[in-house]
Amino acid sequence: MSVLSIPVSAMIPVARPYIGSEEEKAVIDVLRSGWVTQGPRVAEFEEKFSSYIGCDYSVAVSSCTTALHLAFMAIGVGPGDEVICPSLSFIATANSITYTGATPIFADIDLSTYNIDPARLEEVISPRTKAILVVHQIGLPAEMNEILAVANKHGLVVIEDAACAIGSEYDGKLIGKPLGTMACFSFHPRKILTTGEGGMITTSNAKLAERLRRLRQHAMSLSDVVRHNATQVSSETYDEVGYNFRMTDMQAAIGITQLGRLASFLERRRYFAARYTKALQNLPWVQTPVVPTNCRPNYQSYMVRLTGDSATKRDAIMQNLLEKKISTRRAIMATHREPPYRSAHWESRLLQTNLACDTALILPLFHQMTESEQDYIIEALRTC
Template sequence: MNIPLLDLKAQYAKIREEVRRAVDEVLDGGRYILGPEVKKLEEEVATFSQAKYGIGVGNGTDALVLTLDALGIGPGDEVITSPFTFFASAECISRVGATPVFADVDPKTYNLDPAKVREKITDRTKAIIPVHIFGQPADMDEIMEIAREHDLYVIEDACQAIGSEYKGRRVGSFGHAACYSFFPTKNLGGYGDGGMIVTNDESLDRKLRSLRVHGKSEKSKYYNNAIGYNSRLDELQAAILRVKLRYLNEWNEARRQKAALYDELLKDTPVVTPFAAEDRKHIYHLYIIQAENRDGLIQYLKEKGIATGVYYPVPLHHQEVYKDLEYGKGSLPVAEELCTRTMALPCYPELSDENVRMIADAVKSFYNS
């Protein structure tokens, strides 16, 4: 066997001609920065997300940083987020000079536990960044209620979750803003970096459009109202993403079908399969299991030609850069435990059901031996 964790070549093979036509149109048009393709993609992603505005930026991390900046969050402020996520979810907070505050996660969904969020609120708390981890939405009703009670901003980190739903509403439609990543491995991924912010706030939309282009005024690009950034979504990437967006619902459903097959095949093993809350639509950016003897299973599958991944080996509160925050061992026990047990199995639209069965058989074989 030779089964990768993700096969972007297989995806490209199915849409090659559409992508090439889209790229050729951009090249023939000669407009490469913030042109018509970016504008159309912004409108389409906003509509897809049930939001009013979309702002294309350089990547998902920039989306988070610019949003915090536009909301006036900076030195002296605290922002609560998850310790069980990619580093950017906390890095963005530090980048604007604020302090990340980590709250533990729910042991089933792996998302922020609202009860733990409440415990972390102080008079310096200005925002919450719930991460819709691995493609399953956080408990947005509870998080938005906490935000209303304490007059806090909510920025959805939806970088892994475009197209997922909470109680029939798409992620991106709940918070003051939501941030997407179009990194190539995402469910909607470009052929390079890219990101987008969606919001229903017209004032925030204007601020973000200014900040992404050096804080320029609406009068002219040579008049600046703020210290901004150089973070613009490329026209070529936008054209490619517009092609892919047409397939996103289909691809997300294919991931859900692979996940359901895994769930059935692995139900009588020591593996803990992903929990999908009934009121949410999980789109399985990653199919994450908990495994006894995880490292042994990873090595066994590698020897069988099956790629896996560990997401994430170190919780953010134990990262070297945050040692000064003094989160000791056991301070966020659920996240810490998950980092020792979780791993990803291959799960993508082009993965055949036969290969899913082969992977499941290999997992069973490891435990049976």
């Protein structure tokens, strides 16, 4: 019996969150506690996240998008400023800059890693450049040492969009112990650790952490927890315009439980990624992921790039796989091709970004995937 003759009763998804009875119980406990908004479980999640990452401060928020927005507000990015970032990223990366009134300036990528190319930074730096937003794309760390060298030369702040990078390592250290000023994580269901929605900002700067905590909660001078536990009557003040970017205790309870499972999540994803690479590396028209020696990715996604004649047939190949009940996704979007950011200027300058966007695809990878399902995917791809 060939692998392709193995019956597949249901669609194999690109990703699937792993939620068990422990997460369900954690949420029920919060519901029964009477405290469901940002409270003690959020504080516990922040403490445990800092302990895992090895950073000084973690600030939980409602999403990675709001994390990035707050990070820029905290360092004073605003109208008239420019922030360099890759176009090859989910549109939230650029949007978080735009929210502040600043302008995203796109730098091209290194095609081998899909991350921002340090050698392309100098050409987009201007007198208005305030910061560099580095994306650790698909969980593969960007070349931070070279990026920081450029940033330090020009006096620029570096923020890390670590939405996909929990558990990834650069130079033997976990992403999130910020090499830049702050790192921002996502807990969306497509991510390895999920809280449904949610995000986290990590930093080693105490003043920034305090400002982030205030901004996420309407800039209140006293948090709900402090007021609730006070032994004397106290009133808060609102000294600036803040935001409602809070995480709930229900989300935090899920996050705490997921954090305890993270090591097993990472081990299993790396195992399946290694199987993919071994099985596909001899296909001449498939470029498997390139991993620099100083990086250890978490394989939040397993993305391959098609070459030769197959590159022009990517969408047909994806349709062929879909008909075999295998769900795939196009490569990461090129933000500069979306209406809010579209321009001929970027289209002509981001050639590596365009190539990656047009020729790569993401294969299924999730905790519950079986070897049989993966073998079926591999054989189906070989026969496309």
